[in-house]
Amino acid sequence: MLIRKHNLLDGSAIPTSEITPQAKYEQYKRLSRRGLLTGAGAVAATALGADRIADLLAPSNRVHASTKLETVKSPLTTTGEQLTTLQDVTHYNNFYEFGVDKSQPAQNAGTLPTRPWTIKVSGLVKAPKTFDIDTLLKLHPLEERVYRHRCVERWSMVIPWVGYSLSELTKQCEPLATAKYVQFLSYFDPKVEKWWSESGIRWPYSEGLRMDEAMNPLTLLTFGLYGDILPNQNGAPVRLTVPWKYGYKSAKSIVAIKFLSSQPPTSWNDQAPDEYGFYSNVNPNHDHPRWSQKYERRIGQAFYAQQRTTLMFNGYTDQVGSLYSGMDLNRYY
Numbered sequence: 001m002l003i004r005k006h007n008l009l010d011g012s013a014i015p016t017s018e019i020t021p022q023a024k025y026e027q028y029k030r031l032s033r034r035g036l037l038t039g040a041g042a043v044a045a046t047a048l049g050a051d052r053i054a055d056l057l058a059p060s061n062r063v064h065a066s067t068k069l070e071t072v073k074s075p076l077t078t079t080g081e082q083l084t085t086l087q088d089v090t091h092y093n094n095f096y097e098f099g100v101d102k103s104q105p106a107q108n109a110g111t112l113p114t115r116p117w118t119i120k121v122s123g124l125v126k127a128p129k130t131f132d133i134d135t136l137l138k139l140h141p142l143e144e145r146v147y148r149h150r151c152v153e154r155w156s157m158v159i160p161w162v163g164y165s166l167s168e169l170t171k172q173c174e175p176l177a178t179a180k181y182v183q184f185l186s187y188f189d190p191k192v193e194k195w196w197s198e199s200g201i202r203w204p205y206s207e208g209l210r211m212d213e214a215m216n217p218l219t220l221l222t223f224g225l226y227g228d229i230l231p232n233q234n235g236a237p238v239r240l241t242v243p244w245k246y247g248y249k250s251a252k253s254i255v256a257i258k259f260l261s262s263q264p265p266t267s268w269n270d271q272a273p274d275e276y277g278f279y280s281n282v283n284p285n286h287d288h289p290r291w292s293q294k295y296e297r298r299i300g301q302a303f304y305a306q307q308r309t310t311l312m313f314n315g316y317t318d319q320v321g322s323l324y325s326g327m328d329l330n331r332y333y
């Protein structure tokens, strides 16, 4: 019941199966179905109805007055398009540590311990440092920035994030001139994130950017959305948002940042290198081996209005196009 309802949220035409090899996907599906259907959730769902259950299982979804973040408007708000609803932004998620179905993070991520929380900075820096989350929140005024969000699976959203440019933190880290790449590592505790084995990903979730990409003002160190702290399923208490790249570059629940001289290993590239490159720039002219990237489906829009043409760099060419001048984007996909 729960599964049916959440899959119907977006009139899903694009199954999760497209991001992983079919056989493996069938295996995840069996595992997660078994987990859901034999659990207390299934029993309670029948008795109370799916909406009530979603609330009960994901206390992190409830908005409390004390979790509001004070923000200033940002000149870097880059789209005037209609926002995706808070309900869709928080109930259609990829966060594989909490399950491979898009409805699972909202149900399962409530147990993520978001305090105390630190980010450890190491590698090619003047001196390693550890930043507490509450220090990070005060490092720079928080801005509200509305970005387009395009997943490699061809769905998209428009989300009002809260944060500040990652470059503000990077400056505090004092990277050495030899640092050419930055790696981001997500929180990983197999006892908390009990769904970790459902996918073929090697944990912890790892992502990376070239230094100039990390320093681009659009790259957002993100603490909230819709004026509130991040719900756990969206990567609380701190994540990255890199709007010109496919969603998977934006690592959630970051606990470590490393400055490196060479390209770090990244989770999806590691899993299927011919499907997911290191750069992962949104590019309608470079097809995924199993599907075209020319179109996308805007979550939450009326069915007839869902289909959209995907824009080069997700529409952020003016801001980031020059980072790739002279590069063959079919080779560096």
Ligand SMILES: Nc1nc2c(c(=O)[nH]1)N[C@H]1C(S)=C(S)[C@@H](COP(=O)(O)O)O[C@H]1N2
Residues within 6 Å of the ligand: 092, 093, 094, 095, 096, 097, 149, 150, 151, 152, 186, 205, 233, 234, 235, 246, 247, 248, 249, 250, 251, 252, 253
């Ligand atoms: N740690 C971690 N970060 C992650 C993921 C994940 O599974 N684990 N999924 C990625 C993918 S594929 C996408 S599309 C975005 C989804 O973010 P959202 O659910 O907040 O929209 O998070 C990215 N960051």
Ligand SMILES: [Mo]
Residues within 6 Å of the ligand: 094, 151, 152, 153, 246, 247, 248
């Ligand atoms: Mo994604």
